[in-house]
Amino acid sequence: MAWNKSLAQKLLFTFSPENAHSLAIAALKMGLIKDLPAINDPRLRVKLWDLDFPNPLGMAAGFDKNAEVPDALLRLGFGAAEVGTLTPLAQPGNPKPRMFRLAKDEAVINRLGFNNEGHAPALHRLEQRKGNGGIVGVNVGANKDSEDRSADYVKGIETFASLASYFTINISSPNTPGLRDLQAREALDDLLGRCMDKRNEVTASAGRSVPVLLKIAPDVTEFGLDDICAVAIARGVDGMIVSNTTLDRYDSLKDVAQKSETGGLSGKPLFEKATIALAKTRQRVGPDMPLVGVGGVHDGISAIEKIRAGANLVQFYSSLVYGGPGMVRQMLVQMADYLSKVEATSLEDIRGQTTADWAAKELTME
Template sequence: MSVLDRIGKKLLFSVDPETAHGLSIAALKCGVPVAARPPRDTRLNVDICGMSFPNPLGMAAGYDKNAEVPDGLLSLGFGFAEVGTITPLAQPGNPKPRIFRLEQDDAVINRLGFNNEGHDAAKARLIARKSRPGIVGVNIGANRDSTDRVGDYEKGVTCFAPLASYLTVNISSPNTPGLLGMQAREQLSELLSRVMAARAAASTQPPVFLKIGPDLSEAEMQDIAAEVLEQRLDGVIVSNTTTTRPPLHSRANGEPGGLSGTPLFERSTAVLARMRKFLGPQCAIIGLGGVNSAETALEKIRAGADLVQLYTGMIYAGPSLPGQILNGMVRILDKEGVASIDKLRDSRLDHWAGKQI
């Protein structure tokens, strides 16, 4: 960690997590030079779903909920940024406090509940940046009190299809009551068929990804994979936060909500590998959960991911983390004599698919 990152971390950790998050967004809005942009290396290029990514590392949804700073995130070196989760109507989310740092575990528990400013606010910001380069995905969700949650996702597709590089259907947050139930096959079938119909009716048809949770049984994973293939989605994001609790050491470890960070790495990577087995080699997968180094990012790729995302890792390592990871990837490619990062995909698929969850 750089001196600047250490100073920034001390400052941000002196206030509550939600205030710290707001300060980091403000810094990116102002264009504060919080990290040097890492060098480009064409061996890190990834081409999937008709998109050309300069590198496989992205910022996950949850950080830039309202599409305020996607270009600031790209300037840190990320190959892509995903904004959201965005619901049709603005909503405050769950009562505070609702974010808890588990410093001894390099983890976070959150129960935010899709707090965001709604479609209109995010749409205006994305229209304003439409002519700028860079891959920006939009993560869509349903309002907590919606009487037609599937309809909310249709609205998200209609609203953001002309503006998003890709769309993510998020049904895996544990912090909206009943949402996880949409991963069940019957509900999922209706959701995905209506989402894909909405995309077909839109003026542009960006790729559609489904974001799933890590707390699934083998049979549930097989059902999800079958629906993804039947409905011809472009890919899957594995995974959201977990409600399970591996051994933790921090005081706040009993707080309800979704756990992210280092303790999620093994479980999420094992689920990723199983999904690769069920989906086959063609469907795109983005790996998420516990990425905080070049080694963990590459292990997701070896387990079957085309791309990887992070969020919690940057809370602890600071804004220079994307550059550190990418430079570390280049060093590993040099050491192993690999001509392109996509050559590593699936090289440890059987190892991770065989892990006990």
């Protein structure tokens, strides 16, 4: 089925956001969304760790929470798909409604609260696709009622070690009470110490490096970010993802009916804050640590700007709700056109060009 953006969008928007999401997953599962011709532009390739990303655009966590459609996402043109957040045990998440469209702002608010089927079904699905190729990251988290949250993350790394292209340690969801406390220096040091020990163990047994990335919130202070980056470096994490959703509510938001909903805000209005956090992170970790820029990416140019601000890779989710599946390919074309215009031969040529400008801005806005 070709995606007639306005028609399909109108139809999907007659459903609640969560039902529309379930329909999108079902359509991808059934192959109802047409595969698009791949964009193979060597200038867009990224080699990081032992992985060859065909392009820097990844599906951010939260869309495919249960690892149902990673291959269908890769066929839309994504260079990587991140599944999860997965917790060891299934959990229902918060009561519905818990996901809201701010259509006028091209934004989303969610307070899903790590609803997922748990490790076992996702493990089974990822085992089924083993050998398909493509980069599939596994985002791991902790059960709400867990007595030892760090142990849940370690368990995630252990469980998916032979199947994950990389891991994301998600301590930045605002919807699990106390989760963001894991970003505090001592708690983070303990968590990352245990996760990296497990990473070293599974790297030895898997016979390949299994990168572990830390995903952080944009709602951090300068000092908080100092601590997070210092611990991440000291513990040798392989990269960072900046950022998750924000608890900020900007005066500029037009969708006043929805903006007071509790939860994390994502989409276009997050771009500024998440990009500032990304650039400030880049300045703290130096040029070599791989960073993934996420938050408010909505076209090829905003994806390019994440790279100019210091990202090696880019992810997005919310704008897919508004742009539809064809937008991945369109974005890649726009990115390639941009590289031609500035006569760049690779993304490395433009990476970090605006880090200093973004990092000079204040993290707290409005």
